[in-house]
Every structure is written in C-alpha cells, then in structure tokens.
Amino acid sequence: MDKIVLNGCRFYGYHGAFEEEQKLGQIFVIDLELMVDLQKASQTDKLEDTVHYGLVFEAVQKQAEQKKYILIERLAGAICDDLFDEFPAIQAITIRISKENPPINGHYQSVGIELERSR
Template sequence: MDKIILEGCRFYGYHGAFSEEKTLGQIFVVDCELTVDLLAASVTDALADTVHYGHVFETIRKQAEQAKYDLIERLAGAIIEDIFAEFPPVQAIRLKVTKENPPIAGHYKAVGIELYRERP
C-alpha cells in the first residue's frame, strides 16, 4: 500500500507527567506515516484523489498545541483517533512522538514513543 509521510513536524506543547512540563512546555516532534491508496492520485493529478497532508498537519497541530496530556502515548493516540475520524481514505497510521529535552538526567538525542494502528 502507498504512504503519505509527514516527517519532523515540530510543535510547542504542554504534555508531560512532571509539573515543569505542564508549566514551561517544550518542543514535541511528530513523524506520521499514513497508509493510503494513492493509485487514483498518481494517475489523475487531482488533490481530491489523495489525502491533503496540509490538513493532516493541522489535525496533528491541534492535539499537540491545544490539548494537554500527561503521557505522550495519549497524545499520539488522540492524534491517531482524529486522523481516522477526519480522513476516511487512511487505512493505517504509524505515528512517532519525541521529546528532545525531557526533564530527566542523562545525555541523549531524544526520547519518544511510536504507535501503529489500523482502521477498525
């Protein structure tokens, strides 16, 4: 199956289990891979035959910037729920959420989670 990919989408949000995260906020990076049949779009060159990735970006932004969750697992789950609800052609979603600077001691590039869901 074909894919639509949004990589390295950056948002400032207030998700986290610690009070500092809820108060100060931080950057969240979202990578999203949508499984969609793109055969028609590859032939017709018509936006109506695909999923508009700009609209998907706005769907992700709403959850990342307007909602507040304790866990990035829940943030990712809410994003997936919204994408399935708003974009019927999407058959499966792989979504990764990372925090580059969580309030934990150590040296690392980022910490995060990845969810994979198929349309029920």
C-alpha cells in the same frame, strides 16, 4: 500500501508527567506515516484523490498545541483517532513522538514513543 509521510513536524506543547513540563512546555517532534491507496491520485493528478497533508498537519497541530496530556502515548492515540475520523482514506497510521529535552538527567538525542494503528 502506499504512504504519505510527514517528518519532523515540530510543535510546542504542554504534555508530560512532571509539573514542570505542564507549566513550561517543550517542543514535540512528530513523524507520521499514513497508509493510503494513492493509485488514483497517481493517475489523475487531483488533490481530491489523495489525503491533503496540509490538513493532516493542521489536525496534528491542534492536538499537540491546544490539548494537554500527561502521556505522549495518549497524545499519539488522540492524533490517530482524529485522523481516522477526518480522513476516511487513511487505512493505517504509524506515529512517532519525540521529546528532545525531557527532564531526565543524562545525555541523549531524544526520547519518545511509536504507535501503529489501523482501521
């Protein structure tokens, strides 16, 4: 299956299990792989024959910045639900969400989750 990829999308949100995360917020980095049949778009060169990744970004941004969840697992699930509802051409989604600065004592680049969902 062909893929549309959005890498390193950064959003400021208020998701987290700790009260500080919900009050202060933090940056969430979201990567998406959208499995879509891109054969027609590769032949026609028409936007309507693909999934508009600008609109995908806006849908993800709405969940990440306007909603609040305790778990990033739930944020990822809500994003998948929205994308399946809004874009019928998407057959499957792999989503990764990372927190670069969670309230965990230690040295690391980031922590996060990955979900794979399909219709």
